[in-house]
Amino acid sequence: MNVVPRDLMTETAISSADFRGAMRHLTGGVSVITAGRGKDITGMTVTSVTSLSVEPPTLLVSINRDASSFPLIRRHGAFGVNILNADQLDVAERFAGKGGLKGADRFKGAEWVTAVSGVPLLVGALSAFDCEVEEIVERHSHGIVIGRVRGINSSMRTAALAYWHGQYVAVDRDEDAATLADVSVPARSRRGV
Numbered sequence: 001m002n003v004v005p006r007d008l009m010t011e012t013a014i015s016s017a018d019f020r021g022a023m024r025h026l027t028g029g030v031s032v033i034t035a036g037r038g039k040d041i042t043g044m045t046v047t048s049v050t051s052l053s054v055e056p057p058t059l060l061v062s063i064n065r066d067a068s069s070f071p072l073i074r075r076h077g078a079f080g081v082n083i084l085n086a087d088q089l090d091v092a093e094r095f096a097g098k099g100g101l102k103g104a105d106r107f108k109g110a111e112w113v114t115a116v117s118g119v120p121l122l123v124g125a126l127s128a129f130d131c132e133v134e135e136i137v138e139r140h141s142h143g144i145v146i147g148r149v150r151g152i153n154s155s156m157r158t159a160a161l162a163y164w165h166g167q168y169v170a171v172d173r174d175e176d177a178a179t180l181a182d183v184s185v186p187a188r189s190r191r192g193v
């Protein structure tokens with residue numbers, strides 16, 4: 001059963017600055033969404049990708065309806081999700097609009113393959129997903145795009161690119177895992193959690 005959105009009270013005491021400031025604490029894995037096919041392609045950097053369900057394999061991403069990717073995703077009914085590795089910081093910056101690059105120009109300087117659906121997938125991404133649009137829920141400034149995963153490419157890379165407090169951070173499974181385990185697992189055990 002779908003829950004019908006309620007008419008919430010429109011006045012709120014929460015400012016955009018307060019909300020943005022609070023959300024800076026949320027560490028996000030950095031991905032690049034790709035859309036379109038042939039020369040009519042574009043894409044964007046996102047942190048809003050999340051897994052929706054395993055069976056069937058679906059994920060969702062929240063995309064600004066003014067972003068150039070949004071109409072292409074809707075028109076073609078497909079999109080790519082590329083989870084960036086730590087060496088792909090330049091890709092993240094290009095697809096976030098740095099340098100004013102648009103559309104197909106953002107793809108230059110990296111290697112891409114074409115997925116079955118026609119969208120470009122990034123070579124060397126930690127994982128890359130070919131997704132068919134299942135549903136788009138338009139809400140406020142964004143569209144929640146639900147994608148059924150139709151294909152997966154994976155690489156052997158072990159370092160992820162994350163975004164935290166307004167900056168990119170590399171998290172290496174081999175180098176950082178021991179440190180992270182050191183600060184988390186023993187502390188939890190000590191507290192008897």
Ligand SMILES: Cc1cc2nc3c(=O)[nH]c(=O)nc-3n(C[C@H](O)[C@H](O)[C@H](O)COP(=O)(O)O)c2cc1C
Nearest residue numbers: 044045046047048062063064067068095096097163
């Ligand atoms: C780290 C990071 C994460 C982002 N996450 C999102 C996101 O989840 N959804 C979104 O709509 N825009 C997100 N953006 C903004 C888009 O990448 C940016 O607006 C992009 O330029 C939109 O593409 P366009 O210029 O082709 O419209 C993010 C930007 C950065 C730097």
